[in-house]
Every structure is written in C-alpha cells, then in structure tokens.
Amino acid sequence: MADTPENLHRRNTLLQAVRLSVAGTFAASGAAALASPAAPDEAAAATAEKAIDTLEGTYGTHKGQRRNHTKGIGAMGTFVGNPAAAAPYSRSLLFSGAPIDVVARFSIAGGNPKVEDKEKSTRGLGLEFRLPDGGMHHITMLNTPMFFARMPATFIAKFAAVKPDPATGKPMPEKVKAFNATHPDAASQTMFLTEHNPPPSYANSAFYGIHTFKFVNKANHVTLVRWRFVPRDGEKSLSDAEMASAPDDFLYAALTERLKHGPVKWDMLVAIGEPGDSETDPTVLWPKERKEINVGTLTLTSAAPPETAASNRINFDPLVMADGILPTEDPILLFRSPSYAYSYARRQSEG
Numbered sequence: 457m458a459d460t461p462e463n464l465h466r467r468n469t470l471l472q473a474v475r476l477s478v479a480g481t482f483a484a485s486g487a488a489a490l491a492s493p494a495a496p497d498e499a500a501a502a503t504a505e506k507a508i509d510t511l512e513g514t515y516g517t518h519k520g521q522r523r524n525h526t527k528g529i530g531a532m533g534t535f536v537g538n539p540a541a542a543a544p545y546s547r548s549l550l551f552s553g554a555p556i557d558v559v560a561r562f563s564i565a566g567g568n569p570k571v572e573d574k575e576k577s578t579r580g581l582g583l584e585f586r587l588p589d590g591g592m593h594h595i596t597m598l599n600t601p602m603f604f605a606r607m608p609a610t611f612i613a614k615f616a617a618v619k620p621d622p623a624t625g626k627p628m629p630e631k632v633k634a635f636n637a638t639h640p641d642a643a644s645q646t647m648f649l650t651e652h653n654p655p656p657s658y659a660n661s662a663f664y665g666i667h668t669f670k671f672v673n674k675a676n677h678v679t680l681v682r683w684r685f686v687p688r689d690g691e692k693s694l695s696d697a698e699m700a701s702a703p704d705d706f707l708y709a710a711l712t713e714r715l716k717h718g719p720v721k722w723d724m725l726v727a728i729g730e731p732g733d734s735e736t737d738p739t740v741l742w743p744k745e746r747k748e749i750n751v752g753t754l755t756l757t758s759a760a761p762p763e764t765a766a767s768n769r770i771n772f773d774p775l776v777m778a779d780g781i782l783p784t785e786d787p788i789l790l791f792r793s794p795s796y797a798y799s800y801a802r803r804q805s806e807g
C-alpha cells in the first residue's frame with residue numbers, strides 16, 4: 457500500500473477495527489485485573505463500552521462527534537527531533553531530525569460540544585505523526601501533569617457523578633462531593649485545576665503525556681520516561697476577571713490570530729525515570745529533579761475549524777505507536793485504546 461495520506465487514514469481505520477474486536481475480550485478479561493481494592497463493585501463494571509455509555513448518559517449523544525473532548529479545533533505542522541539528545545534513549549523515527557508531518561487537534565475535556573472555552577477543566581492535544589516510512593505515531597496529552605483516575609472505574613464514576621439532574625438539568629454537587637470523598641486518586645488533579653485557571657490560548661498551554669512510556673534504543677535498552685510539551689510562547693492562565701468577561705468561544709480566534717504572526721512552537725521535554733518512579737499510576741507525579749532532555753520541537757503553522765479539520769476523522773488512540781516507544785502496563789493507558797475505539801466506531805457510523 458502506497459503511503460498517501462488516504463492510505464495512512466485507511467490503515468488507521470483498519471487498526472481501529474482490530475482494536476474494537478479485541479475491546480470486548482479486554483473488557484471481559486480485564487475487569488478482574490483492573491479491580492480497585494477501594495471499590496470492587498465499580499471495578500467489576502469498568503468496561504470500555506460502559507465508559508462510553510456513561511459519557512453519553514451524562515452529555516447526550518451528539519451525532520458524528522467524539523464522546524469525550526467533543527469540542528475542539530484542528531491544526532497542522534511539523535515535528536523535528538533532536539537525534540543527539542534522543543538517540544541514546546530511543547530509536548524512534550520521530551527523533552531522526554527530519555521534519556515529520558503532524559496533524560493536531562486541541563480540545564476541551566468532556567462530552568459537551570458547546571462547552572465554554574473558559575470552563576475550568578482540562579484541555580487536550582492530540583498529535584498524529586506521519587513518519588517517513590509510512591508508519592504513524594500518536595501522542596495524546598492533557599494540560600494537567602496528572603490524571604484523575606488510577607483505575608478505569610474512577611473515570612466512569614466521575615462522569616456518572618457530573619451528570620446533571622434529569623429533572624432540572626442542573627448539576628448535582630452532592631454527587632460530585634460523594635465522588636471526591638470516595639476516590640482519593642482524583643484529588644491531585646482536582647487541586648491542580650482549582651489552582652490553575654485555563655489558558656487564554658492553546659499557544660500558551662503546556663501539555664503532559666502523563667503516563668509513563670518506554671523508550672527503546674538501537675541496543676534494545678529500555679528507559680522509562682515521561683514527557684511534556686512546553687510552549688515557546690510561555691505558559692499563561694486567564695485571570696479571574698478575564699474568566700468572568702471572556703466570551704463563550706475564543707480559543708479558535710486566539711490561535712488563528714497568533715498564527716498570523718508566525719508558527720507556534722512547543723519543545724518536547726522528556727524526563728528520565730529512576731528506580732522507584734511510578735510506572736503504572738498516572739495520578740502520581742515523578743520528583744521534579746529528574747534529568748530532562750529536549751528531544752525535539754513541534755511547530756504548528758495553520759489552524760482549522762472543527763468542521764473542516766483534517767483531525768476530525770482521526771482516532772488519537774495513544775497505543776498507535778511506532779518502533780522505539782512502547783506503552784507500560786498502566787491500566788488507564790491500556791483502557792484508553794478500546795474506549796477510543798468505541799467512541800470512534802459510534803461517531804464514524806453516524807456519518
């Protein structure tokens with residue numbers, strides 16, 4: 457198969473079909489392995505399909521749209537790796553130094569396609585790297601250094617807790633309170649979001665890989681790593697006053713306006729793990745003192761509204777990985793792939 461963008465997309469779609477076919481098996485056999493000692497009933501019910509049903513139950517079904525991170529915008533650009541820094545750790549083509557085409561999508565967490573751009577919640581960045589050998593690599597990140605769930609059951613419980621009262625359409629704070637009281641793994645991200653207002657522009661947001669991944673070098677040596685993308689424009693947050701007066705939609709205009717003055721860049725900084733650093737818990741941070749290397753720069757040159765963005769029909773499944781980077785056994789990372797496949801299959805089948 458020639459490596460045209462259409463064929464890459466077809467390959468991606470086929471990959472999703474395979475992932476979906478294993479999703480049922482994963483859901484059945486994975487439930488026991490993913491059981492949380494804190495909440496065995498919840499854990500037993502934590503399947504990828506249930507995660508998507510729960511998102512739909514809370515936000516409704518928006519035809520043809522993502523069940524999570526529904527509101528978003530597209531962008532295009534390139535990534536240029538820094539082989540001198542990266543090669544001792546990873547043989548991935550990402551870091552060869554040749555420019556790699558990137559399709560990007562910025563988003564706001566949750567399944568509300570009309571969520572206000574100032575909402576105090578997580579922002580996301582999905583990246584599809586189209587490698588020169590026809591392969592693909594996905595990196596899908598959030599603007600918080602940690603996640604709110606150590607186990608999939610917590611994800612499902614949270615989205616069930618934020619479901620508005622069906623009678624009034626209003627939030628039910630007592631349910632959120634009960635969720636927080638019974639899911640201590642969510643505390644760290646909740647605190648981070650309380651203390652940090654959202655960015656005025658995606659160009660002023662850092663994005664974190666959150667999970668631990670494995671870098672594999674030419675000698676097959678494996679290094680545990682975590683990465684973040686740091687904006688060259690600097691990190692900024694809206695002030696409380698700006699949040700109060702901000703319009704519902706400003707993130708697309710802010711990015712297109714910024715791009716008129718030139719490309720927007722992020723450096724990919726990779727922390728090198730040390731013995732004892734968490735490998736499978738995305739709610740726990742590594743110590744700040746970890747050695748960090750700059751393995752490359754992402755440069756975005758154009759933005760597109762959701763209707764026309766090339767990212768629209770991409771499933772930014774984080775387990776789409778090319779040689780040189782491997783997943784860990786993080787149960788959240790492994791649960792994401794079948795969940796995204798269900799969301800992708802449902803939205804794709806709706807046209």
Ligand code: HEM
Nearest residue numbers: 522524525561580581582597598611666772795796799800
């Ligand atoms: C139990 C854990 C999680 C579940 C069940 C989940 C579920 C989902 C689903 C269903 C989608 C929409 C997929 C689609 O239709 O294409 C999505 C999108 C997304 N998720 Fe997650 N997610 C989880 C954890 C995470 C984590 C840990 C991160 C970041 C490290 C993350 C970042 C994102 C981003 C950035 C998007 C939007 C991608 C795009 O623009 O298409 N998610 N998630």
